[in-house]
Amino acid sequence: MKRKITLKQIARELEVSISTVSKALKDSDEISKDTKQKIQAFAKLYNYRPNNIALSLKNRRTKNIGVVIPDIVHHFFTTVFRGIEKYANERGYNVIVCVSDESYDKEVVNMELLANGSIDGFIMSVSAETQQKNDFHHLREVMDQGFPLVLFDRVIDEIECDKVVMNDEEIAYEATCKFLEEGKKKVALVTTESYFNVSEKRAEGYRRALVEQGADYDPKLTLVVPFRGGEESCIDAFFEEEEFDAVLCVNEVFAVQVMGIAQEKGYRVPEDISVIGFTNGLLSRYSSPTLTTIAQHGERMGEVAAEMLIEKLENEIGFEEEETYRTEIIEATLIERNSTGKKK
Amino acid sequence: MKRKITLKQIARELEVSISTVSKALKDSDEISKDTKQKIQAFAKLYNYRPNNIALSLKNRRTKNIGVVIPDIVHHFFTTVFRGIEKYANERGYNVIVCVSDESYDKEVVNMELLANGSIDGFIMSVSAETQQKNDFHHLREVMDQGFPLVLFDRVIDEIECDKVVMNDEEIAYEATCKFLEEGKKKVALVTTESYFNVSEKRAEGYRRALVEQGADYDPKLTLVVPFRGGEESCIDAFFEEEEFDAVLCVNEVFAVQVMGIAQEKGYRVPEDISVIGFTNGLLSRYSSPTLTTIAQHGERMGEVAAEMLIEKLENEIGFEEEETYRTEIIEATLIERNSTGKKK
DNA sequence: TTGTACGCGTTATCAA
DNA sequence: TTGATAACGCGTACAA
Numbered sequence: 076m077k078r079k080i081t082l083k084q085i086a087r088e089l090e091v092s093i094s095t096v097s098k099a100l101k102d103s104d105e106i107s108k109d110t111k112q113k114i115q116a117f118a119k120l121y122n123y124r125p126n127n128i129a130l131s132l133k134n135r136r137t138k139n140i141g142v143v144i145p146d147i148v149h150h151f152f153t154t155v156f157r158g159i160e161k162y163a164n165e166r167g168y169n170v171i172v173c174v175s176d177e178s179y180d181k182e183v184v185n186m187e188l189l190a191n192g193s194i195d196g197f198i199m200s201v202s203a204e205t206q207q208k209n210d211f212h213h214l215r216e217v218m219d220q221g222f223p224l225v226l227f228d229r230v231i232d233e234i235e236c237d238k239v240v241m242n243d244e245e246i247a248y249e250a251t252c253k254f255l256e257e258g259k260k261k262v263a264l265v266t267t268e269s270y271f272n273v274s275e276k277r278a279e280g281y282r283r284a285l286v287e288q289g290a291d292y293d294p295k296l297t298l299v300v301p302f303r304g305g306e307e308s309c310i311d312a313f314f315e316e317e318e319f320d321a322v323l324c325v326n327e328v329f330a331v332q333v334m335g336i337a338q339e340k341g342y343r344v345p346e347d348i349s350v351i352g353f354t355n356g357l358l359s360r361y362s363s364p365t366l367t368t369i370a371q372h373g374e375r376m377g378e379v380a381a382e383m384l385i386e387k388l389e390n391e392i393g394f395e396e397e398e399t400y401r402t403e404i405i406e407a408t409l410i411e412r413n414s415t416g417k418k419k
Numbered sequence: 420m421k422r423k424i425t426l427k428q429i430a431r432e433l434e435v436s437i438s439t440v441s442k443a444l445k446d447s448d449e450i451s452k453d454t455k456q457k458i459q460a461f462a463k464l465y466n467y468r469p470n471n472i473a474l475s476l477k478n479r480r481t482k483n484i485g486v487v488i489p490d491i492v493h494h495f496f497t498t499v500f501r502g503i504e505k506y507a508n509e510r511g512y513n514v515i516v517c518v519s520d521e522s523y524d525k526e527v528v529n530m531e532l533l534a535n536g537s538i539d540g541f542i543m544s545v546s547a548e549t550q551q552k553n554d555f556h557h558l559r560e561v562m563d564q565g566f567p568l569v570l571f572d573r574v575i576d577e578i579e580c581d582k583v584v585m586n587d588e589e590i591a592y593e594a595t596c597k598f599l600e601e602g603k604k605k606v607a608l609v610t611t612e613s614y615f616n617v618s619e620k621r622a623e624g625y626r627r628a629l630v631e632q633g634a635d636y637d638p639k640l641t642l643v644v645p646f647r648g649g650e651e652s653c654i655d656a657f658f659e660e661e662e663f664d665a666v667l668c669v670n671e672v673f674a675v676q677v678m679g680i681a682q683e684k685g686y687r688v689p690e691d692i693s694v695i696g697f698t699n700g701l702l703s704r705y706s707s708p709t710l711t712t713i714a715q716h717g718e719r720m721g722e723v724a725a726e727m728l729i730e731k732l733e734n735e736i737g738f739e740e741e742e743t744y745r746t747e748i749i750e751a752t753l754i755e756r757n758s759t760g761k762k763k
Numbered sequence: 764t765t766g767t768a769c770g771c772g773t774t775a776t777c778a779a
Numbered sequence: 780t781t782g783a784t785a786a787c788g789c790g791t792a793c794a795a
Binding site for chain 3: 081082083093094097098101125126128129130132133134
Binding site for chain 4: 091
């Protein structure tokens with residue numbers, strides 16, 4: 076077992092000083108050609124690489140990005156993560172992930188840990204519990220300490236920082252319009268509890284479309300599925316109690332469940348009931364019928380988030396300069412498959 | 420903006436030496452009660468936390484684990500990752516992820532980078548390209564440098580290290596037997612190219628079951644789907660050319676595609692054709708019919724891998740002790756849903 | 764009971 | 780052209 080070689084060891088071996096070695100390896104012209112060659116050859120032979128930790132300590136930057144997300148077994152988040160990781164790697168950054176598991180406490184603890192020197196900045200999507208509690212002191216804390224923060228998807232209006240969001244409201248509007256164009260009359264919405272602000276925005280777009288297009292907005296046609304469990308029976312009951320001919324779902328799992336239950340009950344999709352879901356994942360592609368879906372372009376979101384963060388990291392602002400924050404909007408797109416009909 | 424406070428600053432502020440502060444904060448009894456109280460109160464007020472980087476440098480351990488996987492937008496890998504992250508976090512470790520994207524070069528570069536001080540050990544699943552090239556010098560390299568390595572799922576026989584694998588061969592055997600018990604006669608296999616050694620093992624289990632149970636093993640009933648693209652037409656052609664009444668698929672995407680094409684062609688699942696797939700993901704749960712599947716228990720794999728790694732990290736072996744390696748086997752389980760029939 | 768000195772690996776500044 | 784020194788932040792053996 077050969078431990079990694081250090082400057083000091085090279086110096087001792089070659090009987091020169093540490094600083095000479097350091098300079099030689101940077102090809103400084105303070106050092107004579109001969110010594111440089113000798114040192115460089117030796118370093119190459121022993122495959123010398125500077126120790127990242129020592130560099131981090133010295134430079135006060137780790138070249139690590141902290142990513143805090145609610146869940147990792149989740150198509151959208153992994154997609155975003157892939158975008159982050161790709162862009163960050165290209166720029167020489169590594170990514171440390173922490174999963175909050177939708178828990179406020181974990182989120183806080185993890186971020187504190189990372190903030191003790193492990194990373195240079197954060198990219199995050201806040202946990203459900205955090206949104207519920209409406210307590211964001213941990214975000215303020217890290218920003219106070221000088222860590223750039225980029226929020227994506229589940230962002231917080233009260234926090235001033237860079238953000239990357241989707242045009243949730245508009246795309247929900249578009250999707251709803253699509254149903255109406257198809258000739259559908261009673262469009263339902265299946266959503267999650269509203270402290271997820273993305274759900275709220277999607278619901279707004281849905282409502283606005285109905286009202287503006289002169290269709291009926293009936294609050295009873297909105298089904299709020301509880302956070303964990305019991306979706307199945309919940310949706311089943313919804314079918315029994317209400318009547319509708321189109322359903323917009325805030326995720327693809329709901330959408331596939333809606334299609335399944337509809338078909339069990341003898342409705343045809345899309346002839347009797349059209350369905351659109353958010354999240355263009357595997358389910359959408361392989362369900363029957365295949366699902367018309369809203370692609371969130373998570374990878375792009377990740378790239379943009381990473382780009383914004385790294386820009387902040389590499390352009391540390393001067394004293395008197397005003398800090399400015401941007402909000403980038405990623406345009407979702409509607410992907411038409413077979414769970415919706417043609418325009419009339 | 421208030422930067423994190425350091426021992427030095429506390430010392431200056433309180434007009435004591437740095438080491439006094441350090442000791443006081445560890446509640447050392449070398450320090451008088453009074454000074455301890457004073458220092459602790461001050462530290463608490465300013466929310467002092469030791470700098471991880473400095474600790475890493477001093478202790479020569481980072482408390483970071485490097486995870487190298489081929490893909491992150493992938494149900495199985497994220498599942499394993501979740502297990503790793505959970506266990507690691509509980510033990511005070513953070514996780515740095517690198518995605519090789521199935522590329523040999525990326526894998527090599529990423530590992531070298533991490534090995535320059537960023538992490539204490541590796542958990543990885545090798546990329547497809549690496550398996551194809553059969554070049555594992557980068558794994559040997561990091562091990563030589565003293566980094567513990569735990570391989571999972573896609574492991575390498577020639578490399579001696581800790582491993583976590585699934586009982587692929589046996590569970591494929593079991594699944595195949597299940598078809599036979601159902602009364603099926605011609606069992607097909609849909610798999611990927613064989614340099615994925617897990618595919619190879621699954622194929623072996625499939626063959627062994629047919630032979631041992633006295634059914635026919637017909638090589639023509641094995642469909643090897645090419646690495647990227649064209650699955651659809653490939654499977655379609657398979658249906659045209661061969662006859663079978665049961666299909667074992669090495670992943671759930673293939674399985675769902677097989678069911679879809681079968682149903683299009685007028686076969687009933689499971690009456691005419693039974694289907695079982697590996698990977699108990701969303702698709703299996705929401706396909707129609709729901710898919711009988713092999714649960715790989717990825718989260719457990721991740722936990723075990725992390726446990727093995729951390730054990731190695733925390734029990735650095737002495738000089739003369741022999742290094743020993745283990746291979747843990749995670750038992751997959753067959754989850755029966757509606758794409759297979761009852762035992763006869 | 765407190766403080767000094769050293770080392771972890773590196774780089775930058777200044778002196779020789 | 781080379782080397783000594785200090786610094787990044789921390790912990791600890793040893794000296795005072």
